[in-house]
Amino acid sequence: MTRRVEILRRAAEVFSRQGVANTSIEDIANEVGIKREGVYYYFRSREDILLEIVLPQSRTLLFNFSNIIESKRPVMERLHAAMRNHLESYDPGYVEMAVALREDHNLNGRGSGKAERKSADRKKQQELRRVWKDYTALWLRLVKEGQESGEFDAALDAKMVAFGILGMCNWLSRWYDPRKPVPIDEIVTTFFAMVSRGIGAPHDQGAEFAKLA
Template sequence: MGSRMPYRKNESAPSRRDEILRCAAEIFEAKGVGQTSIEDIAQAVGVKREAIYYYFKGRNEILAEIVLPQSTALLLSIQQILDAPMGFPEKLKTAILSHVQSLAPGYLELTLTMRELSNLSEDEKLEELRGMWKNYTDLWSELVRQGQESGSFKPGLSPKMVAFGLLGMLNWMSRWYQPGKGASLEEIAETYATLAMQGLVED
């Protein structure tokens, strides 16, 4: 009789750690991070709270692990757009499209980032995330500044204030956008890009 094949864990099945992150993201989005306890997450996963602490130090670390991948992707995207060989109006439009469309694969993650990050207590990982989002804002400001220097964008406007205004408009989507309801991400991106271009691009 042949020997049995060794047992292998199903690699396609989500790990317990991934399951914790998924459940936590859903609860954070529904209740808010500040109103969510480790016990809430443990009940959603179906484990004792001690099991959560086996994987994570606490709620802030869970949040950081949820939002870090999407935040990193956005930062890389705006840097690549700045470095790309295209005109500044096209860079602006591409940056807006990139930001809006990033909600498609990571709706919960980015919603949590935009809603919660500025309201949470001090924490090393969250400070890292805040630093990333500051860099992201600075790169938007740099895009505007370079566009003004090239003569593509209207002079006399503060690049920093323009960046804050654009990102405020884009990030407010986290308050009202619902996947599959109302306008599509493509329609929203085109609308926002048109508004920005009309306000910034020199005739």
């Protein structure tokens, strides 16, 4: 593990434990066991570190989801794969995602600092917002596709359904405790059961779930 990667990993742990707003560069340096200057050698600011943690994770999440959506599998199977893809981001090794989802209001570019520094941060923030926007849009597309094919109940509002699923999954960032991990597989099974029955077209509720669970 390079020093840069180590700083990112430790920073993610501190952020997750005490919140970005309550974390100083000094806290991060202490966690790594180096001086503040050692952190500044690699990163411009706390926001810079946060973005470097969150962006790669978010890009991967989106990339994998795109592949799932584009695959030719039945929509109920793609829903299952998409929920698994999202929930596995919370694997004990991935506290980063939890941080990301909990802290997005800290990424609005109001931090102090020189103009050029802010501008570099802003570009990354814009990319992050774009990634999340695309991710949400893809969820909406999956739901609508399922409604059009008759596998999902078309009487439900597609956008709210998408937000509902995202909410269930994203809320893990609040209750999931990496120190007392619940197997992600169990969460996927329970949440997929709830969602597949919850939004499945009335005539085949449960059937698809029984096949996949």
